[in-house]
Amino acid sequence: MIGAAPRQGRRRFRRFWALAAAFPLLGGVGVHAGAPAPYTLEDCLRLARERSLPLANARREEELADARYRQYRAQILPDLHGRAEYRRADEAQRFEFGGTTVPLGRLDNYSASVEVSQLIYDGGSVQAALRAARSYRARAAYGVERAAADLERDVRLAFHALLFAREAVAVEERRVEQFERAAREAELRFRRDTASEFDLLSARVRRANAEPALIGARRDLRLARSALRHLARIEEEEFEIAGQLEFDPRAPDWRAARRRALERRPELAQQRQNVALAEAALRVELAAYSPVFRARAGYRGTNPAGFGVAEDGWDWHWDAGLTVEWKFFDGAARPNRVREKRIERDQAAALLDEMERAVELEVEQAFLALRHAAEAVAAARATSELAERALEIARARHASGLATFLEFAESNVAAAEARLHWIGALRAHRDARARLEWACGAPLEEMPAAGEPLP
Numbered sequence: 001m002i003g004a005a006p007r008q009g010r011r012r013f014r015r016f017w018a019l020a021a022a023f024p025l026l027g028g029v030g031v032h033a034g035a036p037a038p039y040t041l042e043d044c045l046r047l048a049r050e051r052s053l054p055l056a057n058a059r060r061e062e063e064l065a066d067a068r069y070r071q072y073r074a075q076i077l078p079d080l081h082g083r084a085e086y087r088r089a090d091e092a093q094r095f096e097f098g099g100t101t102v103p104l105g106r107l108d109n110y111s112a113s114v115e116v117s118q119l120i121y122d123g124g125s126v127q128a129a130l131r132a133a134r135s136y137r138a139r140a141a142y143g144v145e146r147a148a149a150d151l152e153r154d155v156r157l158a159f160h161a162l163l164f165a166r167e168a169v170a171v172e173e174r175r176v177e178q179f180e181r182a183a184r185e186a187e188l189r190f191r192r193d194t195a196s197e198f199d200l201l202s203a204r205v206r207r208a209n210a211e212p213a214l215i216g217a218r219r220d221l222r223l224a225r226s227a228l229r230h231l232a233r234i235e236e237e238e239f240e241i242a243g244q245l246e247f248d249p250r251a252p253d254w255r256a257a258r259r260r261a262l263e264r265r266p267e268l269a270q271q272r273q274n275v276a277l278a279e280a281a282l283r284v285e286l287a288a289y290s291p292v293f294r295a296r297a298g299y300r301g302t303n304p305a306g307f308g309v310a311e312d313g314w315d316w317h318w319d320a321g322l323t324v325e326w327k328f329f330d331g332a333a334r335p336n337r338v339r340e341k342r343i344e345r346d347q348a349a350a351l352l353d354e355m356e357r358a359v360e361l362e363v364e365q366a367f368l369a370l371r372h373a374a375e376a377v378a379a380a381r382a383t384s385e386l387a388e389r390a391l392e393i394a395r396a397r398h399a400s401g402l403a404t405f406l407e408f409a410e411s412n413v414a415a416a417e418a419r420l421h422w423i424g425a426l427r428a429h430r431d432a433r434a435r436l437e438w439a440c441g442a443p444l445e446e447m448p449a450a451g452e453p454l455p
Contacts, residue, residue: 038242039234044231047233048151062140066137069134076127080114084113116296124290135274142266143266149266149438149441152438153434154231157431160245163244165221169217171419171420172217175416179409183204252436252444256447258364261360261441274348275345278347281345286338291324296321300318302314302315359439366432366435376425381425393411
């Protein structure tokens with residue numbers, strides 16, 4: 001019976017590692033028949049786009065900008081309005097002459113008119129306002145893109161964090177289980193007088209020291225699940241995800257990535273529209289130096305037909321004209337407004353230049369982070385392979401009686417920790433790719449492959 005225990009333990013370990021290897025294919029812990037389908041990364045991204053409040057507000061801002069653009073566009077269209085009036089007098093006017101009363105008005109008086117006016121020239125202020133409205137509408141559209149890009153980056157990072165936290169819990173559970181079995185074996189040997197009390201206490205201490213790490217891993221798993229649930233607007237409080245951290249060695253050319261960032265980053269596009277808005281505001285103020293020409297025409301009718309006429313009948317007539325307004329002096333307020341708008345335009349242009357430099361730096365830093373993360377993945381993978389080899393040796397030594405179960409358990413835990421470090425390196429690499437895509441404003445697959453290295 002004593003010799004059967006190691007063989008039974010080896011069979012259990014083989015089954016355990018077979019289940020661990022199949023863990024990614026199962027889509028995570030807690031998946032069983034009848035349970036809701038686990039969420040993939042694409043599922044989370046889709047839900048986030050559909051339910052995100054910041055993204056919804058960005059779309060409302062775009063609709064608001066379109067409404068304002070249509071308001072400004074209405075200024076270049078003809079203005080047509082009508083008016084009707086009814087007036088009731090307290091008494092009709094009369095004229096006494098030679099004993100005769102002549103009525104000069106009526107108790108009920110009516111009038112109606114239709115007038116159309118058209119702006120002909122205003123120095124270009126309306127055209128400048130239209131350009132400003134178009135720029136505002138475009139800036140709002142880029143705001144939607146920016147909100148969507150930020151949301152996608154955050155969801156990807158949260159999804160990667162949950163994948164890693166799930167793996168960390170599995171590793172810590174394996175660690176606790178291994179030290180628990182080691183403690184039981186040490187206690188059995190102590191009762192048989194084949195191990196000292198020191199060996200028993202050491203095994204129990206290792207078991208106790210492994211518990212806080214498991215508690216912390218489970219806490220991190222709950223926090224990671226809560227973060228993803230909040231970002232993706234997942235309704236279920238308890239849910240599972242499907243996926244695994246994989247290494248994608250592809251990397252774009254850093255010069256192409258920098259060019260794409262300058263072209264596609266929504267922040268830069270928004271700031272370019274801010275420059276256009278400032279330029280349009282300056283044009284509006286400069287147009288105030290010019291006269292405003294407006295043409296108008298009207299058609300009016302009154303009943304009674306004229307003053308002093310008491311009979312029924314409408315008198316209709318039309319008129320047309322041209323008005324010119326020109327403000328010559330306003331206390332020097334206008335030159336200072338022009339100066340103010342010119343300074344604001346220069347500030348917007350300077351800020352655009354500074355933002356472009358900052359974006360170039362972000363792309364370079366993200367590219368370096370991706371390259372270093374790839375190197376860390378290669379190093380962690382080599383370490384994991386060495387740990388697996390050491391585990392095989394420890395398993396053989398334990399099977400032949402040359403090593404204690406505690407030594408085998410420590411090798412087993414070391415292999416699991418090495419695998420966890422490798423998974424952590426994969427997570428860092430996937431995070432680096434997500435941040436680089438965000439910095440470039442486009443998926444990395446759309447850019448040319450890596451060419452010359454960074455200087």
